[in-house]
Amino acid sequence: MTEPFADKWPRESQFPIVERYHSAIRALVAERSAASGKAWEEVVHDPAFEFTREDFEKVEADLLATGYRFEVSAIVSIKEDPDKYKPLAATVESGEVHHDDQGRQIVGTGDNVFSTDDVTGVARFISTVERVMEMLVEGVPEQTIAVIDDSGGTLTAPILADFAGVICLGGTVRAHLGILSREHHVPCLMAAQIDGLKEGDEILVEYSKRAADAYADAQSAAEQRARILKVS
């Protein structure tokens, strides 16, 4: 008779959803192997003993039934299954306002991918396929500084070269978008944090700052961050 598999050094998974899913599956394995009355080696690769798609659907359904909703990463996921996912987070607006010594509002900072000239342009948020398609068909407006909440290289692949600058709200200077912006020589801040930046704002981005050092300690990295300044 198969017993549940022992573990002398167990620990809970780092993420509750992994713990929940794997615990549920482990319990089901133990239950079914015990019910089979056979040794583990006889059942583990036996098609008759295999879990089915329905078994895994039930694991998900049980979690959703508690009211839990998943974090989303790809647009297509929430578009196809809006009921399974949490709504996308809105843009940060803390209400706190900081200015530089020339009185310009600081609306964000980020890690500079490479050092070039500062750029003044218009902030345009790009986070959907539809927005990219619109710019692909109608052209990217002049002096667009794209604010992108995705450090991947695919969402904006066909229009990236036409941006005057990029402000990416995720990733690191080594992320795919960072690599591509450097290859295209499009100025780019990665891991940007914004507060108070809105669609259509005219901004100056300090792309002349020294390129971020991926190996820098936290304090040095913070001091090196480039600022995003609202100029109108």
Place this chain on the structure above:
Amino acid sequence: MPSRYSYSQLLDANVLARKGGDSFYWQCTTRTVQESKLFPVNPYIAMSYLNAWYRWPELLRKIDAAMPAEEIGDRARNVGSYVNTITMGLIPNFYLGGRQMLLDMGMLRPTDALDDIMFVLDFGRRVNMAYHRSHAHVFPSDSNQRAQVHTERQTQTFEADALGVKPGDRLHTAFGHFMATVSAYGFLSHCECRLSFNNHGPYRTSAGEMIVRDLIDLAECDYPWMDGVAGALEHNNLTVPMIMKDTHFHIMDDWGSFEATPSYDASNIVAVGLYTSDYLSDGYIPVHMDSASELADYLDHLRDQMSEATTEMWKGMAGWTREQMIDSGLLVYYGVLKDLAHFAGVYEQDDWFMVDERAQRFKPLFNDEYGGALIAEIVGYVSLTSQQLSEYHMAKFSDARGEMWTPIPYSVLVDDEWTSTVGPIRPGTSSLPAKTAPYTTTRGKLSMDECNKLAREFRPAGWDLRHYDDDTWVKNHPSQADLPAKR
């Protein structure tokens, strides 16, 4: 019942698994989190591990029977193909990633599928050792992050043939624009992963350090979604030797990516070349390298073609369903070994572009959050319960108790129970359109059967003398240094 393996074989297997896990940990934690608003990346990565777990053992046995792993490594060392540093280095990691997920779910025990694991790891060890023969390591991380894949013979040719450039001249400008365009194209065609690019080197030249940049699967090839949109592209694989002054490439890592001191700056590029090659070519074939202006024209032409293909491919992908995005990404990852089958002449589209029914059944679990959390736990935090060892244990880089891949217990050498295999591959399905276009090769656009026939018949001119393409042999035969290549 004792297994048929010797103690040393099992030691080898566990060492390679740990070496793979250590390499993968360093890469995953020092590079970057892979994310995309377009593709559900982590769900497809996790699914690819499962497909590899169920399918690779049988497919690698088929390949090895047609052409041993070490022969493929020897062949691949002399061309640019998908058999390279990153793809081959991923063999233990993607495969054992599937095993670790199932171990953690309680669906496997460490003694299960012993014959499969031993075979896949041994295959991975052989192909990597042969591919990296010239620098005599298994992975670049064993070589302090350096990958000198080529011998003196090939390096000398690349250096001699490279065309000089200066910032602002036509070729320098065209080269920069081309590399930017092909980078965006490669990320998109590979569904947000960087498997289209592989670099090796550096090699010291009189003008500075040279790295060799392979750009893979650019034309109509194995990926069904490139049918039509990439039809105008003439070469499927391109190799770009690039010499830079005042630049030291201090990292050439296990994913074939580099870091330089000072940071990579295109204005330091002093010479470039362009070649094509594949499993059917006798080494590297120069592409429009008769003059700098001819190469500049061609790179501009390629850039235009790739920009157009990027736009068309993006429009197609933007309309995909989530399942199509998952399938395409998982098949790119799972398919990292597909060129092994091309070299061996046993490539079957359905072997490499279908999701096995045993992997398919897991799809309902893979919402974005679980996919992301699972991959983070497996390769970043190393925090799954199945990965934890005793309180005395300290992992190589993290000092933590977790190790990425669970070793095979040595008790299988004595009297512990174990199982042999997950069994033959089962029918698979894919939500993607079927491939219909021919395959672009250095011998033209071919059907799958033609590719396999030519691959089985092909013998590189220097094949019988390949064991003379060895810097130690050359060192001691200075007057006959180029003999093997001329015979």
